[in-house]
Amino acid sequence: MRQMQTERGWRGTPDLWLDAAYALLVEGGVEAVKILPLAARLGVSRTSFYWHFQDREALLARLIDRWQAQNTGSLLARCHAPADTIAEAMLNLIDCWVEPRLFDSRLEFAMRTWAQSDPAVADALAKADSQRIEALTALFLRFGYDPTEADTRARTLYLTQIGYIALKSDESFQVRMGRIPAYVLVFCGQSPTMAEVAGFRARHADRLGAPD
Numbered sequence: 159m160r161q162m163q164t165e166r167g168w169r170g171t172p173d174l175w176l177d178a179a180y181a182l183l184v185e186g187g188v189e190a191v192k193i194l195p196l197a198a199r200l201g202v203s204r205t206s207f208y209w210h211f212q213d214r215e216a217l218l219a220r221l222i223d224r225w226q227a228q229n230t231g232s233l234l235a236r237c238h239a240p241a242d243t244i245a246e247a248m249l250n251l252i253d254c255w256v257e258p259r260l261f262d263s264r265l266e267f268a269m270r271t272w273a274q275s276d277p278a279v280a281d282a283l284a285k286a287d288s289q290r291i292e293a294l295t296a297l298f299l300r301f302g303y304d305p306t307e308a309d310t311r312a313r314t315l316y317l318t319q320i321g322y323i324a325l326k327s328d329e330s331f332q333v334r335m336g337r338i339p340a341y342v343l344v345f346c347g348q349s350p351t352m353a354e355v356a357g358f359r360a361r362h363a364d365r366l367g368a369p370d
Contacts, residue, residue, distance in 0.1 A: 169206035184264040232260040237293040244301040245350040249358040
């Protein structure tokens with residue numbers, strides 16, 4: 159089918175090109191995201207790219223947009239999710255750390271590596287870090303923490319997760335899930351209830367049952 163589509167001038171779609179660019183970015187860094195390898199990956203001609211994007215820079219800009227929408231967008235949304243206790247709010251947020259569809263750690267690592275060689279990406283990353291920490295701080299403030307403690311706890315929580323990403327921690331999903339209640343206590347000073355932990359684990363039951 160793909161061969162027939164190519165012979166008839168099939169050029170892919172913007173989303174397919176973007177998905178392929180994402181794959182190359184997380185596999186080999188931004189230097190791997192080039193038009194010819196993308197075309198080969200999709201099985202289309204190199205010139206097909208220009209039906210969807212003005213140039214490589216336009217594609218890279220879309221990758222940055224995807225990262226911002228998924229990772230920063232998901233984190234902010236989880237900060238605003240309804241919660242009766244700070245422990246429940248922490249578990250809402252930790253959804254991001256254990257569910258790649260919310261917060262893509264591979265993409266985050268690739269962006270942080272890219273930022274080391276691109277000042278514009280470094281600036282976008284710095285702004286995202288600031289926005290995320292502000293949202294986390296506001297979450298603690300919402301539950302009555304004083305400003306200094308709220309800021310410190312927000313940074314402790316956020317920098318711990320960024321450390322996981324930077325170190326490419328390889329602990330199993332089951333092991334990390336077992337540590338979540340203790341992390342909640344460390345981050346907010348309050349242990350989650352059994353019901354709160356059960357609700358959190360139920361949200362991720364499909365992955366808990368999967369082999370490492």
